Amino acid sequence: LAKTTQPISMDSYEGQEVNITCSHNNIATNDYITWYQQFPSQGPRFIIQGYKTKVTNEVASLFIPADRKSSTLSLPRVSLSDTAVYYCLVGDEEGRRALTFGSGTRLQVQP
Amino acid sequence: NAGVTQTPKFRILKIGQSMTLQCTQDMNHNYMYWYRQDPGMGLKLIYYSVGAGITDKGEVPNGYNVSRSTTEDFPLRLELAAPSQTSVYFCASSSPDLQKHEQYFGPGTRLTVT
Numbered sequence: 001l002a003k004t005t006q007p008i009s010m011d012s013y014e015g016q017e018v019n020i021t022c023s024h025n026n027i028a029t030n031d032y033i034t035w036y037q038q039f040p041s042q043g044p045r046f047i048i049q050g051y052k053t054k055v056t057n058e059v060a061s062l063f064i065p066a067d068r069k070s071s072t073l074s075l076p077r078v079s080l081s082d083t084a085v086y087y088c089l090v091g092d093e094e095g096r097r098a099l100t101f102g103s104g105t106r107l108q109v110q111p
Numbered sequence: 112n113a114g115v116t117q118t119p120k121f122r123i124l125k126i127g128q129s130m131t132l133q134c135t136q137d138m139n140h141n142y143m144y145w146y147r148q149d150p151g152m153g154l155k156l157i158y159y160s161v162g163a164g165i166t167d168k169g170e171v172p173n174g175y176n177v178s179r180s181t182t183e184d185f186p187l188r189l190e191l192a193a194p195s196q197t198s199v200y201f202c203a204s205s206s207p208d209l210q211k212h213e214q215y216f217g218p219g220t221r222l223t224v225t
Contacts, residue, residue, distance in 0.1 A: 034213065036214075041199075041219070042218065042219070043115075043201045043203070043216025043217055043218060043219055044154070044201075044214070044216050045216070046213045046214065046215070049213060087153065087154075101146070101153040101154040101155075102153045103152060103153040104153055
């Protein structure tokens with residue numbers, strides 16, 4: 001299984017931009033990179049997905065360098081409601097759908 | 112469109128008891144998954160299914176069984192419950208696109224084994 005590495009935790013203040021970087025050295029050629037958000041007592045929720053360069057949607061941007069060995073989730077102007085755990089996932093090398101979530105990054109947004 | 116539904120929401124089991132956690136999705140997704148999440152930890156894959164009649168083990172399958180007789184349902188069976196199975200269980204489903212891993216999660220079942 002392709003393994004990801006993320007910081008355990010991050011702190012920010014309301015209105016700031018937050019960037020969370022994920023390392024995935026063993027990403028397969030056809031794999032996408034996907035980020036999920038999880039609030040306490042809820043299941044994870046899909047945020048954004050990308051293959052290369054940059055992807056932007058209404059909640060976040062995803063930056064992926066040419067070698068695809070890392071990716072950065074960017075949350076613009078965070079609010080208290082963005083306090084959550086963020087998981088980075090990539091597909092495994094054999095192309096199966098079994099995914100490993102890892103421990104994620106716990107983001108704490110302060111007022 | 113209810114998405115992924117799970118029942119029950121909460122359950123307390125005694126050691127050695129058995130139970131089935133129910134999961135249903137109405138999105139016609141071929142892929143379904145069961146995860147467990149221990150306090151403060153990430154999700155660990157228990158079992159997954161790529162379609163009706165096909166199941167496969169994930170990272171932590173011991174003590175669990177699954178079946179997939181229909182596209183919609185993916186029940187998880189616990190036999191001989193143990194305290195180590197105290198956890199929150201999430202069911203998820205996704206489309207059959209091999210590269211795109213957008214999974215839709217249910218609300219979870221909080222299980223306590225005492």
